[in-house]
Amino acid sequence: MSIFGKILSAIGLGSGSAAATGSAAVPAGGSAGGAGMSQVDVDKVVTDLASKKTEKLDWKKSIVDLMKVLDLDSSLKNRQELAKELGYTGDMNDSAKMNIWLHKQVMVKLAENGGKVPESLKA
Numbered sequence: 131m132s133i134f135g136k137i138l139s140a141i142g143l144g145s146g147s148a149a150a151t152g153s154a155a156v157p158a159g160g161s162a163g164g165a166g167m168s169q170v171d172v173d174k175v176v177t178d179l180a181s182k183k184t185e186k187l188d189w190k191k192s193i194v195d196l197m198k199v200l201d202l203d204s205s206l207k208n209r210q211e212l213a214k215e216l217g218y219t220g221d222m223n224d225s226a227k228m229n230i231w232l233h234k235q236v237m238v239k240l241a242e243n244g245g246k247v248p249e250s251l252k253a
Contacts, residue, residue: 136200137196137197137202141240141245143170143244170244171245173247177189183198192229193229194209210228213228216236218232218235237251
């Protein structure tokens with residue numbers, strides 16, 4: 131399963147989505163989550179998961195913290211792999227820029243796959 135697929139699955143969006151099966155490319159405006167399905171409130175789900183952690187994690191701003199909340203490997207290698215999956219074209223060695231891009235892109239892709247994501251997290 132792709133890293134983005136693992137993110138979807140951990141949030142409750144993974145079953146049957148294109149990204150969960152390894153294809154992160156979902157057309158803009160399209161939803162791989164299927165018509166008629168209720169949206170998963172990403173903010174609520176991840177905030178609930180974060181509240182169970184002993185470490186204070188700023189998942190709303192940090193891709194590393196988001197991955198930690200979801201119990202995923204947040205290593206640079208895994209983040210670089212996630213960046214490849216999502217089509218990052220910048221310098222993979224500039225982890226600060228890549229991380230900012232990744233966080234925003236993950237939020238956009240979560241919304242495209244049936245997640246209810248606050249606009250402030252997608253901008």
